[in-house]
Amino acid sequence: MSRSRAERSSDGRDRPALLASLSDDLALPLLQIKSTLELIGERNLSAKNNTKHLRSMRLSSETGLQLVEAYRLAIQAENTNLPLQPVAVGAVLQEAAHQLSDYAAQYKTTIEVDVQPRLSPVLAHKPSLLAAMQCLGASLIRAQASMSEKKKYNLMFGAHRTPDNVITTGAFSGVTGLSDKALRSARALTGRARQPISVLPAGSAGGVLIADILCAAMWQPLRAAAHRNMHGLATAVPVSKQLNLI
Numbered sequence: 001m002s003r004s005r006a007e008r009s010s011d012g013r014d015r016p017a018l019l020a021s022l023s024d025d026l027a028l029p030l031l032q033i034k035s036t037l038e039l040i041g042e043r044n045l046s047a048k049n050n051t052k053h054l055r056s057m058r059l060s061s062e063t064g065l066q067l068v069e070a071y072r073l074a075i076q077a078e079n080t081n082l083p084l085q086p087v088a089v090g091a092v093l094q095e096a097a098h099q100l101s102d103y104a105a106q107y108k109t110t111i112e113v114d115v116q117p118r119l120s121p122v123l124a125h126k127p128s129l130l131a132a133m134q135c136l137g138a139s140l141i142r143a144q145a146s147m148s149e150k151k152k153y154n155l156m157f158g159a160h161r162t163p164d165n166v167i168t169t170g171a172f173s174g175v176t177g178l179s180d181k182a183l184r185s186a187r188a189l190t191g192r193a194r195q196p197i198s199v200l201p202a203g204s205a206g207g208v209l210i211a212d213i214l215c216a217a218m219w220q221p222l223r224a225a226a227h228r229n230m231h232g233l234a235t236a237v238p239v240s241k242q243l244n245l246i
Contacts, residue, residue, distance in 0.1 A: 019141065025067055025139075025206035029060035036060075059103050063138060070131040070210045077217035082125035089122055089129075089169050090115035095159040096133040100155075103138060107145040109153040111137070114228055117161040122167055122220050122237045132211040133157060133171060136222075136233060139200070139207035140173040146201040148174065158227035162236070170234025172227045174198070179224045183212065183233075187221075208233065 036057050076082075090113070097111045104111050137155055144153050159169035177199030186209060189196035197205040212222045215235035225234035 001025070016164065020078065022067070022071065022206035022210075025203050026064055028142075028203040029064035032060040033057045055102075056106070059106060063103060064137075066082030066131075066134055067207060067210070070135045070207075070214070073128050073131050074210050074213040074217075077125075077128060077214055082128060082217055084122040084123040087124040087126050087129060089119060089124075089159045092124075092126060092129050093133060093159060093169065096130055096137060097157055099134060100137050104141050104155060107141050107153065109141050109145065109155050112154065112156045114156055114158045119159060119167065119207055121160060124237070128214040128218060132214040132235075133169075134206035135214075136171045136211040138230065139204045139211075140171050140175050143200050143204040144174045146204070154230075156227065156230050156232075158230075158234075160227060166236045168225055168227075168234045168236045170222065170225055171225070171233055172225075172230035172234075174230075175232070178231070178233060183222060183224070187212070 093113045095113060097113050101111060139159065141153070141155055144155075153174060156172045157170075158172055159167060161167050178197075182197060182199055185198075186196040186205065195202055195205055197208060200208070208222070211233075215222055218235075219237040220235050221231040222235055225232060227234070
């Protein structure tokens with residue numbers, strides 16, 4: 001199912017140039033840490049407030065490091081065929097939701113996981129699938145919080161089988177404007193525009209592009225999709241007959 005190196009390179013994207021699109025995404029957690037340190041240095045805060053700010057800095061640093069690690073996986077995916085093994089999609093989505101739970105709370109976001117019962121395992125590179133869902137989820141969390149002011153937000157990791165016997169999995173939220181056309185344009189602008197996905201606020205595009213690369217290396221690039229009346233981005237993989245448990 002994994003595409004060959006030549007096929008993955010044929011779309012013309014220069015992977016190192018992706019760093020240009022990641023600048024805002026990587027700068028955001030660093031700026032958050034910098035401003036928090038300045039706040040702590042200028043004010044005589046209580047122990048409780050210091051603990052709160054230290055927790056915020058920890059989450060910001062973890063987010064930045066996770067994005068860098070996902071970028072490294074994306075470069076690896078470009079240079080070699082990923083080893084694919086049977087993976088339970090639901091378990092990966094649960095892990096992604098767990099790892100993003102504290103980060104989501106900062107943005108008043110509740111994460112749900114909705115996976116169709118008895119969904120067949122798929123052939124995937126588990127570290128890449130987990131990194132793709134984390135990057136995609138974090139980007140949508142930031143995006144929807146920046147695009148509208150609400151008391152709370154929802155993000156859903158979902159997976160289901162389509163009538164064509166294809167498993168679709170991805171992240172879904174209240175972000176509007178994401179479409180196949182916007183993604184095609186973003187792929188063409190990667191490395192040439194600082195904000196290649198114009199419908200997303202600054203600091204949210206890089207994670208989507210990394211998730212797109214990782215999903216394309218395993219199965220198919222991201223596409224606009226819907227799940228449980230929510231809209232988002234997902235990838236699809238045909239069900240393996242050898243692994244079909246139904």
